Structures are given as C-alpha cells and as structure tokens.
Amino acid sequence: MSVLREFKEFAVKGNVVDLAIGIIIGAAFGKIVTSFVNDILMPPIGKLLGGFDFSNLFINLSDKSVTTLAEAKAAGIATINYGLFLNTLIDFTIVAAAVFILVRQINRLKKEPVAEAAAPTTKECPYCLNTIPLNSTRCGHCTSELK
Known part of the structure; x- marks a missing residue:
C-alpha cells in the first residue's frame, strides 16, 4: 500500500x-x-x-x-x-x-542581479586599530583625535 x-x-x-x-x-x-x-x-x-x-x-x-x-x-x-x-x-x-x-x-x-559592494561605513583607528564609524573625529576606544 x-x-x-x-x-x-x-x-x-x-x-x-x-x-x-x-x-x-x-x-x-x-x-x-x-x-x-x-x-x-x-x-x-x-x-x-x-x-x-x-x-x-x-x-x-x-x-x-x-x-x-x-x-x-x-x-x-x-x-x-x-x-x-x-x-x-x-x-x-x-x-x-x-x-x-x-x-x-x-x-x-x-x-540574479549582482549586488554592488556596499560603501564602507566603518574605518580603523590608526592609533588603537579598533573599528570606529567612518565619520568619527575622535576614537571612542582610545579617545585619540582623528584627522
């Protein structure tokens, strides 16, 4: 059956x-x-x-x-x-x-359409190497002033 x-x-x-x-x-x-x-x-x-x-x-x-x-x-x-x-x-x-x-x-x-690579929204702090927002003027981890 x-x-x-x-x-x-x-x-x-x-x-x-x-x-x-x-x-x-x-x-x-x-x-x-x-x-x-x-x-x-x-x-x-x-x-x-x-x-x-x-x-x-x-x-x-x-x-x-x-x-x-x-x-x-x-x-x-x-x-x-x-x-x-x-x-x-x-x-x-x-x-x-x-x-x-x-x-x-x-x-x-x-x-499927190939998705374009998204623009980066973060960058690396040159002093402590932590990831921070792209538009940051000061690092939130080491408080270094960024250029």
Whole structure:
C-alpha cells in the first residue's frame, strides 16, 4: 500500500506534471516545425533549385526502374530516402535553435542581479586599530583625535 502512496506523491509533484506538459508542447511544436519545413520552407528552395522536391530524393536499391518515391513504396522497392533525411535534419536544426534560444532567455531571466559592494561605513583607528564609524573625529576606544 505504501508503494502506491509513494507513486501517487511522485506523480502529482510539480516537476513531473511540468515535464509531462513540456513533452506534450514539445511534440506539438515538433509537428509545427515539420509542417513549416515541408510545406513552407522546402518548396521555395526546391523551386529555386530548378523545381525539385527534396522529399522525393532517394536512391533505388533494386534493379527496377521507378521515378518517384511513392512508386518505389507502392512496388515495395528498398530505397535510401536521403531527401526525407534532409527534411528531418532541417527540422531538427530549427527545433534545436528554438530550444537554445528559449533556454538562453530563461537563464537570462533567472540570473540574479549582482549586488554592488556596499560603501564602507566603518574605518580603523590608526592609533588603537579598533573599528570606529567612518565619520568619527575622535576614537571612542582610545579617545585619540582623528584627522
């Protein structure tokens, strides 16, 4: 019975809930980035490079001739899909940059301002070496007159 209680306490702790929310938001963000790369970023790049589709770049590993990746998949032909890999690599780069910027901003907000050193309020008596207030004209310990 205590194991269930311990698990319940662990599961409802703020850090675990925050982690779960972060994973869900991260997965949704990954889908947005994938759509951005596949649907917005890569088509203009492909058009600039002569109208080619990066997602259709592949190496045919069989002796059958196919012109598109969809044909190869329909025929059950083994392929190396380096165009899809390039899209995934660009996805990763964008997500990594976004996470880096986010973490950098969070760390910047977490930094505590460095407190400036407070101006001294005491000094040492040159005669008896006891600590006395900074504006003293006479030492309270040895009664020496200070300059």
